[in-house]
Amino acid sequence: MNRYARKKEQYVPKLEKIELSQKNIKLRWVAAIAFFAVGAASLAFALNSYLTPETGWEQIAINGDYGETCADEFLLMYHLGSGEESPSTEKKAVTNIYTDSCEEAYKIFHSETEYNGVGNLAAINAGPNQEVTVDPALYAVLEKLDNHGIRTHYLGPAYEIYNGIFGCTEDYQTADYDPLQNPGLKTTFSEIAGYAMAEETIDLEFLGDHRVCLTVSDDYLRYANTLETNRFLDLSWMKNAFIADYLADALIDGGYSHGVITSYDGYTRNLETQEESFYYQLYDVKPLAQMEYRGPMSLVELRGYPVNAMDRMRYYTLETGAVRVPYLDVTDGLPKAAAGSLVAYSEDVGCGDLLCQILPTYVGDSFDEERLADLAKSGIYGVYPQNGTICHTADAVTITDESIETKHIQ
Known part of the structure; x- marks a missing residue:
């Protein structure tokens, strides 16, 4: 083969040059801009739908890394859309109040x-x-x-x-x-x-x-x-009772009262005023039943044993099975819990007042059942398990498990 032979060239079709009409240039620009606007609007709508809070219960977290705060010891659930504002506006306002008050309470x-x-x-x-x-x-x-x-x-x-x-x-x-x-x-x-x-x-x-x-x-x-x-x-183990009240008061003063504030160590402020049922878990070492109630309500739970992972920060269980509780009796300085558990609740007072009323009943050598029953006259009620029976000082209590016997203490 002749090494100087001409190489066979690949066939490339001739491109035809198309002249764009100069007519209706403005119209085409308008159409392009409109198309872009529709696309941008669609994207914005999709993002907005994803980012905008919906009506209903939602957990509220503090704004970013806010330094020293008590927020890691509390949970705030808020019913967005319950007020006159949009859910997004409401969430922003509630978040700001909660963020500020958590930092303030931590320091105070x-x-x-x-x-x-x-x-x-x-x-x-x-x-x-x-x-x-x-x-x-x-x-x-x-x-x-x-x-x-x-x-x-x-x-x-x-x-x-x-x-x-x-x-x-x-x-x-x-x-x-x-x-x-x-x-x-x-x-x-x-x-x-x-x-x-x-x-x-x-x-x-x-x-x-x-x-x-x-x-x-x-x-x-x-x-x-x-x-x-x-x-x-x-204030030690009592501190979060008063912080729960502080956070609740901050929200109420700001005009937001459709939330539930709960601390990891048993203090709850339910601010909700609408007709809605809530359920509080009762324990007898293990989950026993749920108590139904309606807000607004303050609840305080004292226990002689741990029930969740966070309880390791306030209970210690020895190899013998003995449990060291966070409560010290002021009469002798020793750790004591007079009963397995006690849940006290009231519509009329906050967690701080509630705790002050029941503390002498629970932290001591013996459980003062008579004193607890007497508190019912002041609108402060107690629920506690005893030998498989749920005892209560209110006239009636609604328990989700109907197979569990209840007993009215008066």
Whole structure:
């Protein structure tokens, strides 16, 4: 083959040049723009349909990473579309209120860390025998405890030690924090309780205009110094009862009252005023039945055992099966739960008042059934399991499992 032979070229058809008509240029531009607009509108509608909240119950989360906040201990469910605003407008407003109030509450009720411009528990602890101006919400809470005769929050030094037990992973670690295993610690807790119970040793003076003075005797100051602590006041396991009220009040003041606020440790504020049934899970170590109720309602649950994963932060179960509860009895400083569980509820008061009323009934050596029954006269009711029967102090209670026997305590 001749190496200089001409290569065979691939056939390529000749392209015909088409001249576009210059007529109706504007019309074509209008059509193109219209087509683009329709496409953009369709995309926007699709995104809007995906992102816009629908009417109904929805969990509300705080805005992004908001720093120090109590939001991880609470759940807010809100019934969007119940008000006059659109669901999206309503969700934005509720989210903003919830975000701000969670951050505020975290700082106000903190017993260890002081924050600039915030009169909190830590500020009171840092200045014994000095006048301190505190946040109005904290002032109201401390005054409420005082009016109810509750002195559990004066066990701060004991809680500072005892709460370490909930960080333990092995039984051998618990003796450093458990007064029921450690005789020396039991003596220490008894001494702290003795100080806490004596008004002449430690007490809060309410001076008006949100000013308080924590009076602490010289003897107790010296004793606290030996423990290397100044945490005289600590709401500990009671704290979230008052935070639940704080969050609820913030929403109500903002004009939003179609939500349910629940803490991981048993405090619920149901703000819903519409005719709708709600169900509260009752336990007898394991799930027992559900109680039906209607809002608005405050509910407080105290238990002598853990039931969920988050309870590991406030209960410790020894290998023997014994459970260490978060509640310390102010009379002797020892952890106690007088019954398996108790759910108290009321339409008339918040979680804080409710807790103050039932605390002496539950945290002690014996369950005061008579006192609990007497609270029904004030619109505060209790439900608790006893030998397979659900006891209740209200005239009637609706339980989802009709096979479970109920008993009216009066």
